[in-house]
Amino acid sequence: MGYEDKVRKVIPYTPGEQPRGEVIKLNTNECPYPPSPKVMAAVRGLDERDLRKYPDPLCSGLNSAIAEYYGLEEDQVFTGVGSDDVLSMCFLTFFNGHDPILFPDITYSFYDVWASVYGIPYKCIPLREDFSLDSSEYRKVKNGGIVLANPNAPTGIAEDLSIIEEIIEANPDSMVIVDEAYIDFGGETALPLLKKYENLIIVRTMSKSRALAGIRAGYAFGNKKAIKYLNDVKFSVNSYTMNTAALAAAKAAIEDDGYFREITEKVIRSREQLKTGLKDLGFTFGDSKANFVFARHEGVLDGETAADFAKRIFEGLKERNIFVRYFSRKVINEYLRISVGTEEEMRILIDTLKELI
């Protein structure tokens, strides 16, 4: 038998491809612009003598910069190696009950993977047909916790804050994690609710709007007690998760608010340009508030279904070095998730789609 019967066997999350070289990469919702020049200056300015020493395990410099930016206290902030690390720690910390945790059937596909790897029971709640959230479904199920992405991925749909609040209010005995990875591109943040509810954690990432996917930095807001629980678990897994370069880079990114606003506005403009282009080509999609559009097309060839079309276009684009995201899972296999790039990239994409259709 050997050691293998004691191995935790899992079906891991599949991240989007990371092709190198000259491609148009619209498959993992990165920012099409480089990070603030102050980020690279901070990294280049590191003292090599500091690299021999462990980084600050409390991430104080970064956490206080984040706290100041959002008008919170430093001990209401938790940082990690991308929002994936932060979310993973939240699952491990707050979802330790017996009842299943709840999240939508169509959402970030890492949620069920974390539940599985940590042995957390879960139940997927169907979205409405237009991909909107039915909050009443979260008010009647005894649960061990709730996770909501707002705006949701891969749909891009943002819910009104009142819907999110209804769910938090109806579940005082469960931690509700609101994953706001895409909130900077639209939608209403749950941040004002932190004062009102103890059972709320808000998770953010610097990989999208802060153009820092390569640095791996994410953060969470919560009340002090919840952040303390989160830190206890983090310090039971890895005391020093954020390296010296990440701490410096992420701090510089948070501090350069002007640059952040500038690139965010550019992405939002490109997104609206992309929507117009896709609409002209016969695609349909919800009103994305994220930095991607989740688009469907009835198909054009004889007997071609929406799913056939999505797959054909995905592959055709890839052959032309344009990477978008295609999911093979039923229902969403009728869609392409296209990250918002520069205006130039959006033009090339639309032209190539015209050719392919």
Place this chain on the structure above:
Amino acid sequence: MGYEDKVRKVIPYTPGEQPRGEVIKLNTNECPYPPSPKVMAAVRGLDERDLRKYPDPLCSGLNSAIAEYYGLEEDQVFTGVGSDDVLSMCFLTFFNGHDPILFPDITYSFYDVWASVYGIPYKCIPLREDFSLDSSEYRKVKNGGIVLANPNAPTGIAEDLSIIEEIIEANPDSMVIVDEAYIDFGGETALPLLKKYENLIIVRTMSKSRALAGIRAGYAFGNKKAIKYLNDVKFSVNSYTMNTAALAAAKAAIEDDGYFREITEKVIRSREQLKTGLKDLGFTFGDSKANFVFARHEGVLDGETAADFAKRIFEGLKERNIFVRYFSRKVINEYLRISVGTEEEMRILIDTLKELI
């Protein structure tokens, strides 16, 4: 009741203090020398346009450099955010059985913390009085896995490879993790055993001998199947753990073998100098093969026990801005763990100890 009854409540690992400013820091086994100049050159040479993109989730460049250096295949290597991340992933992956895992009662104090956070039953096996490992104790207990640090921490004692092999051979149904964080400073690596045994994972860190504590890089060697299991779990927790800066820095550190050998020899020379100085002051200690010495003193003041002495000296040194490690746990509270610094730092330490005693 609120959300708190579903919280995972843990007693986290306590890392050594990370004081900033002008201190002599001999408390977390960092390297007293900066990393290779090529490391900082690699970090400064990063293209800022790369920071906006996710890093390579497979860490191919780094893993192939490590594989080449040690004469292994790339898919026998796993990298993570320090050896703490690697060990934590190993616990989660390989210790999923029902029987308790085994490790010595005096060893790296993170092992029982990982076991607790992941709900893994464990049993501590006493070391002999001289802190050596009694391999027979590991041959008669039905277990779910074994973890051995060699050289051990905080004792610094290295075991002959034959002892380690006896344990691996006697437990074919358990994964044996050999934590070689300190192996570059002495002791025999278990690397040659990888060809013979499937149930072996060897874990290394770049925080000590490679002077890269601030970059957070650790790695593991194993057979391909075991590394695949480890990657499946890693990709179920966080797809991108190593950021772009860490990948570049760690690769440069591995590639500069000349510099690595030079600083390692210097640390070994300083260690032997430290041993001589401590011995002259009446300390006793085992034959450390690590970059620290675990030293005990009978005490000098009226009625002063070894534990009183250790605590008094720890505090006295701290007041003089010299940080060493003191553990309050019984038995080991009679010892000070002193990291090896530069020759100059060792001179100042010994002079200060003279004063204090």
